[in-house]
Amino acid sequence: MIIIGAGLAGCIAAAMNQDVIILEAGMPLISEHQALLRFKTDIVSKVTGIPFKKVIAVKAIWHDGKEVGPSPRFIAMYSKKVAGNYSHRSIVNINAEERYIAPKDFHQILLDQFAGKTYYDFRVDEINSDVIRGHDAEGNSKVQNRSGHEILSTMPISLNAASVGYHIDTSNKCKSIYVNKFIVKDCDMYCTVYFPGSDTSIYRASITGDALIIESLCALDGEEDTHSIQTALGVQYEYGYHDHVIKNHKQVFGKISKIAEDRRQNIIYNLTVNFDIYSLGRFALWKNILLDDVVQDVYKIKELINKSNYHKLKEIQL
Numbered sequence: 001m002i003i004i005g006a007g008l009a010g011c012i013a014a015a016m017n018q019d020v021i022i023l024e025a026g027m028p029l030i031s032e033h034q035a036l037l038r039f040k041t042d043i044v045s046k047v048t049g050i051p052f053k054k055v056i057a058v059k060a061i062w063h064d065g066k067e068v069g070p071s072p073r074f075i076a077m078y079s080k081k082v083a084g085n086y087s088h089r090s091i092v093n094i095n096a097e098e099r100y101i102a103p104k105d106f107h108q109i110l111l112d113q114f115a116g117k118t119y120y121d122f123r124v125d126e127i128n129s130d131v132i133r134g135h136d137a138e139g140n141s142k143v144q145n146r147s148g149h150e151i152l153s154t155m156p157i158s159l160n161a162a163s164v165g166y167h168i169d170t171s172n173k174c175k176s177i178y179v180n181k182f183i184v185k186d187c188d189m190y191c192t193v194y195f196p197g198s199d200t201s202i203y204r205a206s207i208t209g210d211a212l213i214i215e216s217l218c219a220l221d222g223e224e225d226t227h228s229i230q231t232a233l234g235v236q237y238e239y240g241y242h243d244h245v246i247k248n249h250k251q252v253f254g255k256i257s258k259i260a261e262d263r264r265q266n267i268i269y270n271l272t273v274n275f276d277i278y279s280l281g282r283f284a285l286w287k288n289i290l291l292d293d294v295v296q297d298v299y300k301i302k303e304l305i306n307k308s309n310y311h312k313l314k315e316i317q318l
Contacts, residue, residue, distance in 0.1 A: 002132070002146055005154030006118055008037075009281030009294045011110035013152055014117075015048045016298050022118040023132065023144060028111075035179050035251060036192065036206045036213050039100040043295045050109060052100040055190040059094040062193050062232040070094055078196035082175065082203050082217070083257040091194045099190065101208060119144070127151065127163040127277060150276045150305050152298075156253060156283040161267050164275050168267050170259055170286060177254030178219050180226075181246035182212040184235055193232045205229045211245075219248040253283050278304070 001017050003010045006024035014020045038057060039045070045052040061068050068074060070092060078091045103109065111118070122142050126133040132144040132151070153160050158170045184207065192206040201218035202225070214220065214229060230236065264286055271277040278301045279285050281294055289297075 001152055002144065002149045003152045003154070004124055004132075005281075006111060006114075006120075007154055007281070008107055008110075008291055009154045009284075010152075011107065011114070012044060012048060012291065012294050013154075013280055013298050014114050015110060016295070017302075020114070020117060021144070021149075022114055023122040023124065023134070024118055024120050025123045027120050027137075035177065035215050035254070036204065036208070037102060037106075037291075038190075038208070039102065039292055040097075040290060041292050042100045043292055045100060045102070047295055048110065050103065050106060052102050055099055055101055056096055057099040058096045058191040060191075060193050060232070061091060061094060062195055062228070063197050065228075065231075067232075074194075074196045077198075078194055078203065081196060081198065082255045084172075084175070085257045087258070091196065094194075101190070104211070124155065124159065124163055127275060129275075150278060152278045152280050152301060153271075154281040154284050157259075157264065157267060157279065157286045160271055160277060160279060160284060164271065164277070166267055166270070168259065168263060170256075173257045173259050173286075174253055175217060175255045177251050178216045179246060179249045179251060180214045180216070180220050181249075182214075183245060184210050184212050187212075187235070191233065193229075195228070195232075200225070200228060202229065205233060207233060207235070219250075256282065256286060256288065259286055272304070276305075 001020050003013055003020050003022045006022050010022060014022055039052065042052055042054070061070060061074055063074060075088065075091055076086050079085060079087050079089050082089065121136040122134050122144070123136065124132060124134045127146070130145070130147050132146050134142045136142055156170065158168050161168045187207065187210040189207040192204060194204055195202050202214055202216040204215045206213045212235070214226065220226065268279050268285065271279060280297055280301065282289050
């Protein structure tokens with residue numbers, strides 16, 4: 001199997017298959033995902049063999065200088081802020097819940113396991129029945145033989161479609177986000193606060209252990225941007241006393257919103273049936289799924305690979 005993308009979804013799929021080749025557009029040691037990472041179950045821990053920590057995560061909503069409860073108003077405000085539309089997002093449920101926390105270097109552990117099978121700086125342009133054609137950062141051509149190999153792609157649906165000559169426009173259905181991460185001294189908490197208001201570009205702040213992760217729609221600029229975070233989370237410290245480990249990391253594919261459902265399903269179906277390209281993960285499916293769901297999707301893909309197109313039509317879950 002050839003996996004396109006060495007992000008978390010691609011690495012999890014590799015851990016579940018082992019005999020793989022991974023093509024990655026980026027360079028080694030650069031992780032695109034820096035935002036909050038929690039798991040609802042321990043299924044990813046089990047399939048990767050990497051122990052996770054079970055915790056209780058507490059959540060709240062902060063608006064106009066005080067904590068507020070979830071309501072249609074705040075749900076709508078938050079959805080409009082992060083996705084540009086009105087739909088249910090994670091802010092709907094602020095109950096304290098069990099979560100599983102991966103090690104800080106979880107992604108790197110997975111990358112190291114497949115270091116000899118991962119080919120970096122391979123940006124896919126075209127996929128046909130024989131080869132995968134691409135280029136590197138300097139524009140040099142690259143080719144990977146795919147004859148006899150199914151492809152599991154985590155590329156965004158627009159790139160998957162373009163690789164086989166289809167077109168689907170998601171340019172106005174995705175927002176970039178910025179991630180800032182700090183280390184808070186003497187801290188071991190697991191919590192999240194949502195910020196639905198338009199007075200700040202920050203939409204979510206979380207503490208995982210001693211790591212404070214601030215996610216925003218614009219780059220943060222200095223102490224003023226984080227003052228409300230300190231108040232909302234109740235974490236008291238001077239701005240200069242913490243360790244700023246990640247500063248304004250831009251995650252290009254941050255928040256996604258829905259595209260035309262019939263078009264989305266048609267693209268994914270044709271990629272599967274006509275090109276043996278199986279779509280995996282949030283951006284390939286263009287659907288807000290969790291990494292826990294990726295595991296179940298990999299199992300489904302492994303079952304589909306040996307089925308006829310008729311049975312694929314009946315069983316593909318989009």
